[in-house]
Amino acid sequence: MSQHAKRTYSSPLREEAARRTRATVVDAAARLFVDRGYVSTTVKQIAETAGVAVRTVFTAFPGGKSELFREALDAAVAGGSADSAGDDPAPAERSRPGRVASGPAGSDAERIVEQVVRYGADLLERAGGLLMTSVESSGADPDMRRFADEDARATADNARTIAVGLHRHGLLRDDVSVDHAAHVLYTLGSPQVHALLRRDCGWDVDEYRAWLTATLRATLLR
Structure with missing residues (x-):
């Protein structure tokens, strides 16, 4: 086998291994x-949890924890695996509830709210x-403050x-x-309210959806 053939064969394998490692670290x-x-988590702990060396983490993510958080958040927002995180749009361009906001002419209010x-x-x-x-780490870390502010602006714009x-x-x-409708949508659709009901109060997701739908209808619609 020629040297060129060996390189052609092995390069895809190396790339796939690198993608898998990257996904494991992000997860x-x-x-x-x-x-x-965020503040209490160290790169060493991330490496240990992922089963890789600390050097491997920094090789894949030279920006350290901040870059890892961005990758993890982008992957979660996109709804895909960590492999595709780097292809996700910038924060202001992410798919958010407001993307269905204006709807086609003739859309009824209940359908818009359900969407x-x-x-x-x-x-x-x-x-x-x-x-x-x-949000919870924003007071202790400037990167987290930036992430929290970016999401708040995106949520407010979409509301x-x-x-x-x-x-x-x-x-x-x-x-x-x-203005009032935008403020209600911003508040009730926030991650804070979601966390209070889903995490702290123990609601299941169907209960959360039903409550949010009924509350928005009663508060805003004719």
Whole structure:
């Protein structure tokens, strides 16, 4: 076998091994960040949990914990494996509940709310733990403050998009302004409320979805 043939054969194997290692490290980091918090988690603990050397972690993620958190969050938001995390859009471009906000003309209010709740709940089921990690660690770490602020801005922007869409289609109650609707959507669809009900109160996801749907309907819609 020629040297060229050996390289052609072995390179894909090495690339696949590198992807698997990267995914394993990201998954380990995500679990530790959620379970122990960002500040308390060390790269050494991540390496041990992933079953790799510390040097391997830094080779794959030169940015250390901050880069690992970004990779883990992007993978969770995208809903795929950690292998595809690097292909995810920037925070402001992530798929969020507000992407269905304005809807096509003729969409009824209940269908829009159901779509918003479904997309939002699915996102928070995947990424809510990491988003709460950034919120809870934001006072102790500047990177976590940045992540928390980015998500808050994205959530607020999408909430306003939803509110504007409902208003344009004449679906908001007469006594509910766009600003008020945006604030309600921002608050009730937040990772904080999701964590309170799902984690602290022990609600199952169907109970959470049903409550959020009913509350948004009663609070905002005609």
